[in-house]
Amino acid sequence: MRKVYMDYAATTYVKNEVLEEMMPYFTEKFGNPSSFYSISRETKIALDKARNRVAKALNCLSSEVYFTGGGSEADNWAIKGIASANKEKGNHIITTKIEHHAVLHTCEFLEKHGFEVTYLNVDKEGFVNLEELKNSITDKTILVSIMFANNEIGTIQPIKEIGSICREKGVIFHTDAVQALGNVKIDVQDMNIDLLSLAGHKIYGPKGVGALYIRKGIKIDNLIHGGGQERARRAGTENTASIVGLGKAVELAMENLEEHSKHLVKLRDKLIDGLLKIPNTKLNGPIGDRRLPGNVNVVFEYVKGDSIILNLDFAGICASSGSACTSGSLNPSHVLLAIGLPKASAEGSLRLTLGDDSTEEDVDIVLEVLPPIIERIRGASSP
Numbered sequence: 001m002r003k004v005y006m007d008y009a010a011t012t013y014v015k016n017e018v019l020e021e022m023m024p025y026f027t028e029k030f031g032n033p034s035s036f037y038s039i040s041r042e043t044k045i046a047l048d049k050a051r052n053r054v055a056k057a058l059n060c061l062s063s064e065v066y067f068t069g070g071g072s073e074a075d076n077w078a079i080k081g082i083a084s085a086n087k088e089k090g091n092h093i094i095t096t097k098i099e100h101h102a103v104l105h106t107c108e109f110l111e112k113h114g115f116e117v118t119y120l121n122v123d124k125e126g127f128v129n130l131e132e133l134k135n136s137i138t139d140k141t142i143l144v145s146i147m148f149a150n151n152e153i154g155t156i157q158p159i160k161e162i163g164s165i166c167r168e169k170g171v172i173f174h175t176d177a178v179q180a181l182g183n184v185k186i187d188v189q190d191m192n193i194d195l196l197s198l199a200g201h202k203i204y205g206p207k208g209v210g211a212l213y214i215r216k217g218i219k220i221d222n223l224i225h226g227g228g229q230e231r232a233r234r235a236g237t238e239n240t241a242s243i244v245g246l247g248k249a250v251e252l253a254m255e256n257l258e259e260h261s262k263h264l265v266k267l268r269d270k271l272i273d274g275l276l277k278i279p280n281t282k283l284n285g286p287i288g289d290r291r292l293p294g295n296v297n298v299v300f301e302y303v304k305g306d307s308i309i310l311n312l313d314f315a316g317i318c319a320s321s322g323s324a325c326t327s328g329s330l331n332p333s334h335v336l337l338a339i340g341l342p343k344a345s346a347e348g349s350l351r352l353t354l355g356d357d358s359t360e361e362d363v364d365i366v367l368e369v370l371p372p373i374i375e376r377i378r379g380a381s382s383p
Helices: 016-026 038-058 071-085 101-111 130-136 159-169 240-255 257-275 305-314 334-338 360-381
Strands: 065-068 092-096 116-120 141-145 172-176 195-199 210-214 281-283 295-300 349-353
Touching: 016 240, 038 065, 038 210, 038 240, 065 071, 071 101, 071 141, 071 172, 071 195, 071 210, 092 101, 101 116, 116 130, 130 159, 141 159, 159 172, 240 257, 257 281, 257 295, 257 360, 305 349, 305 360
Parallel strands: 092 116, 092 141, 141 172, 172 195
Antiparallel strands: 065 210, 195 210, 281 295, 295 349
16 A cells, blocks of 8 residues: 655655755855855855745745744744843743643743743634733733644634734734744734744755744844854854755745645545544544644544554554654643543544645545544454
8 A cells, every 4th residue: 555644744855846956055055154255155145045035925024034943943032032132021921722842841941930921721623712812911921922823733823813912012922833834824014923933844845944033123132142143143054055945945835825725625624524424533623714724633532542643654654643652651632632622532633634745545545544443443442
C-alpha cells in the first residue's frame, strides 16, 4: 500500500522551487551579509528580497519584518520582549488556554518573574469569548497574545475583532500565525495586529527559520544580544539560505492561496464525513470556513490515540494524536481539555492534516483502513 502523509500541520517538505533558490547560498553565494565586498552584497540583496516577500504577504513594511530561528523563537521574542520593555506600564498579560506551548511556557516563565497572566477560556469549538477578553483587560495589561488558528483543532479566531479591542484599549496585540500563514488571508493593517509570528517549515520552506513582524513604533526589547544584525534587533549571522527559502515559500503560498484552500476544503470535508460514519466518533473544533482548510481532528470513544497512531503507521499512514505519547507523557491534549472533553475522550483523539500533495485517493485509503483499526482496538479492549 502506498504511503499516505497526513501530518502537514507538524511539518511540510521543502518544495523544489524553494530548494532551487536556496542552493546557491550554500556554495558560491556564501558571503556574510554584514561584510562589504561583492559576494556579501549579493547575500544582503537576497535577504532584502526575502524580507520584501514576507512583507507583501502580511501587508506591512519590509522594515517591520525580522528573521528568526523559527516560530518558537518569534513567540518568545514577542512575549518576553514586550514584557521587558513595557514593565513600567504594567505586568499583566492575556493569552488563552489553547495556545501553542511556545506561548504557554513563555507565559509560565514570566509568571515566575513577577508577571500576572490571564488564561482565557474557550468554548466547545475553541473560540475566545470577546466579552471575556474585554473584561480581562486592566490598566496593567501590556500584551494580549492569541493564536490566529489552532494547530490541533483548526479553529480560526476572530483576529480582526480581537485586534480592534486591543487597539481601542491601547494594548499591544500579538498573534501566533504559524498555522494560519498559507492557509488564510492575513493583513496586519486591516486586522490591527501589532506583532505576528510565522515559520518556514509549515509552508513548504526549510526548518529552523521564521520571522516576527513588529509594527513600527512598538517598544520591544531584544531576545538575543550580540552583533548588529537585523537592524540591531536580532543578533547572529543570518541563515541566508534558509531565509531565502522562507521568502520563496511565502511567495508561493500567496500565489496559490485560493486554489490551495479550495483543494484542501474539498478533501477535508470528505474526510470528516467519512470518519463520522464510524460509531462513537465526534469532530473536535468548528465546521465550515471558521476551520483551517486542511485540518481534521476527531475523537474515537473507547480508544487510545497512541494505539491508533501505531496501527496507522503500520498501514503506511502518517498522522498525529492529541496525546503526547511520543514524548512519554500520559497527559491528553491541553487543547481538547480546554474545549471541555473528558480526559478519557481526549485520549482517543486523532489529527489528520492535509497539504498540497494530498489527494482523494489518500482520503479513500484512510477511510478504508481506519474503521477496521478502530473496531479491532475497541474489540481488544472490551472485557
